[in-house]
Amino acid sequence: MRNDLKDEPISVPSLTIDDVEGVSPNGDFELRNRKKSRFSNGFILSMLLFLFIVYSVGMSILFWVFKQSTDEVRNQLNQTTSSTTQVTEANLVRWQALAKQIADQQATTKTSLEGIRDQNKQLIGLLNKLQTEQKTTAKQQSEQNDRLVKLERQLQSFTQYDEQIKRLTTELDKLKQSQTTITTIASDVKALQDKKLPQAVQSVQDDLLLLRSQLDASANNDSKQQLAKLEKQIQSLQSQVDTLRQQLSNRSLY
Structure with a gap:
């Protein structure tokens, strides 16, 4: 302007x-x-x-x-x-440091996880081994239990055999006593034949009573054959005694 x-x-x-x-x-x-x-x-x-x-x-x-x-x-x-x-810039430095720290922590965590994974694998292996050992031990225990059962059965059978042997030994002793009694009866019969009648009859009666008591005591034995044999022997002896008594009674009448 x-x-x-x-x-x-x-x-x-x-x-x-x-x-x-x-x-x-x-x-x-x-x-x-x-x-x-x-x-x-x-x-x-x-x-x-x-x-x-x-x-x-x-x-x-x-x-x-x-x-x-x-x-x-x-x-x-x-x-x-x-x-x-x-x-x-400060935040960037902090973020970089934090990122580095996080990376280090992640690396450490990864290493720790790998270590834990390895330990878990080892523990799983140990557990499997322990389970196998437990199964083996259980099998061995079962076998041992079976063996113990067999041994107990054998022991029971041996005990039964021992008891049977003891019973047989007792029966043999009784048979020996019976043989002694039979021998005595035979001698008494011979004495009767030699006309020693009164003493022989009394001795035979005593022997018969003793034999009957022994037979009554042995009536509870399990050996049926031996009892049958003893009964036959007793019957034969009883018949012989009856015959001798009849003869003695006939002679006394004459």
Whole structure:
């Protein structure tokens, strides 16, 4: 705007003395009007110039204020960016350290897990071995129990055999006693044949009573054949005694 005002020419009418002198009273009025118009034009120009200056100063002040605020904002942004960068770098360092720590922990954990897995495999192997040993031990115990049962049965059979042997030994002793009794009876019969009748009969009766008591005692034995033989022997002896008694009674009658 200032350049435009400088370049634009101002037309001011020039008055000479001749013109002034030849002016009429109406011309004074026109002159006054012209002076007023000049004054008003100058005032307007001055006001415009003043406004332009005020506008320029205001714009300069606004520009300076805007620049200051912009610089301040820029400084704050730079500071914020710097602090943010520092924080970001610090956080990045922390994150890197944390990532490294996590990686180390993962590696350690992986190693520990592998160790635990190996230990689990070893434990599983030991458990399988123990189960196998337990099965083997259980089988051996079962076999030993079977052997013990067989041995107990054999021992029972041996005990039964021992008892049978004892019974047979007792029966043999009784048979020997019976043989002794039979021998005595035979001698008594022989004595009867030699006519020693009273003593022989008494001896035979005593032997018969003794033999009957022995037979009654041996009646509880399990050997049926021996009992049958003894009964036959007793019957034969009884028949012989009866025969001898009959003979003795017949002789006493004569």
